[in-house]
Amino acid sequence: MPDCFLPDYNNTRVIIDCTEFRIVIPTSVGNGVFTYSQYKKNFTAKVLIGIPPGGFISLRSDVAGGWKSDSQLTIEAGLLDLLEDGDIVLADKSFSEIRTVIDASGKKVQMVMPPFLEKKNEFSTQQTYIIARVRIHVKRIMRLTTYHRLHKIPQHLFHCIDDILHICCVLVNLQPPIISYKKDPENEG
Template sequence: MFLCRLKCGLLTQDLAVRFNCHISTVSRKIITWSNFLYFVLGSFNIWPNKYNIEAKMPAVFRMLYPSTRVVIDCTEIKTERPSSLALGSKCYSSYKSSHTWKGLVGIAPHGALTFVSSLYTGSMSDVEITKLCGLIDLLESGDSIMADKGFVLNKVLDGTGITVNTPPFLMSHGQFSIQEVEETQTIAKLRIHIERHIRRVN
């Protein structure tokens, strides 16, 4: 049941029908195995060294963004509304318009999953989660992160020697230049793999 959930992303109601059991039984077993898997994976270091990243780096990254160590994005998991008003306020995500837990996921340029953060309340920003989750401590001077526009990390990375590659922002001139449009498209094509990873989990 748990492997079907991981491989195919089947919903609890679907699994309940397939395995001929109640939805609450499915939820309980999924949570139990998820906790076990999190414990097992948490005891292994999945963060590859720079040599392994460079050895397996795809040609397009090597040509355009050779210092990329990790491609990141945040994902949100919906949860029930907490009974505590204070916690409910912290868990409310304006982006999802519901109560969520939020985590950061990172992959290497060649697509391997290399980082999964703890879960944080849905109201926290992408920048705040990146700052707290421990990812920056794993990076080295000269590394770069690829992310979307929500990750404005310049202040967080100041003085670390680490840079961030994001699509350009539309400034006061009101229109992207041809070069900025091309850069936006290039980063979007390279970032699509992190979104596919997250879609599998969700």
């Protein structure tokens, strides 16, 4: 296990995040409704990516329209069925609905998300740093997976977008590891 996960997140099963990439405007009104992203203010496709501490892509959802929430995509990808008691899932605050689903399932899985301001609480700088230091790896994978090959994908390739993304994920997994097993120099000494 890479040192950046120790000791706080040594039971991490997966780090999850969603990414969106622009697509050409669909000719069908129905497809336009499902692919328009309020967040990106454009027509997008969205995918959930999950990586274990080893740093390779171990989970990829089917590509969905940009209108779908991160939590919906996670539930549809079947991640919750793969989790076991004691697992830790690292995610950002856009996955807050997943906590409710996990609690309802009875599984003893911990969702770790960066703290955010509530009425009387403030950000914990140390806790935010520790979570970000581990979660940054999924962001690096996202950049590699969805780089320019997927942006503005032509409409005649929509039917094989999942296959194209799968090939991108395989190519990313063939690269050298993105997570170093060496100690973080900032935390030594």
